[in-house]
Amino acid sequence: MAGWAGIPPPHQRLEYLGKPLRDGFAFYNLGIRNSTILFFTRLPVPCPIQIPNGPVAVKVSMPLRGKWIELDMEIKPGDTVSRIKERVQEREGILPSRQLLIFNGKLMENEKTPWDYDIVGGSVLGLFVR
Numbered sequence: 001m002a003g004w005a006g007i008p009p010p011h012q013r014l015e016y017l018g019k020p021l022r023d024g025f026a027f028y029n030l031g032i033r034n035s036t037i038l039f040f041t042r043l044p045v046p047c048p049i050q051i052p053n054g055p056v057a058v059k060v061s062m063p064l065r066g067k068w069i070e071l072d073m074e075i076k077p078g079d080t081v082s083r084i085k086e087r088v089q090e091r092e093g094i095l096p097s098r099q100l101l102i103f104n105g106k107l108m109e110n111e112k113t114p115w116d117y118d119i120v121g122g123s124v125l126g127l128f129v130r
Helices: 081-092
Strands: 012-016 039-042 056-064 067-075 099-103 124-129
Touching: 067 081, 081 099
Parallel strands: 056 124
Antiparallel strands: 012 039, 056 067, 099 124
16 A cells, blocks of 8 residues: 555554454455455654754745845744744844744744744745735
């Protein structure tokens, strides 16, 4: 199934008659014959957020005078979205209250951290001015 579905074996489960099939048993020994319907389930993959212990380089991309500009920025482990907006203000003079930061289609909330949005080095944040 891993080759066909692209899902590694530890994240798959096959079921027959409502019970998970265990590894190491031949289908024939379990009473499974041709035309038997098996149910395939993709198991959830735990994905812990890892907060870096040093600065991470990101880009803040924003439209300005009809073209897009990018600001290179480092974010630190203790930074919040509010702090990123303050840095934009320091560099571009845009008040934080007028800034909307977007990542992966989500509006970023001031009190959250970049890590709440799974931001990694090289991520590009969209900045829109209201």
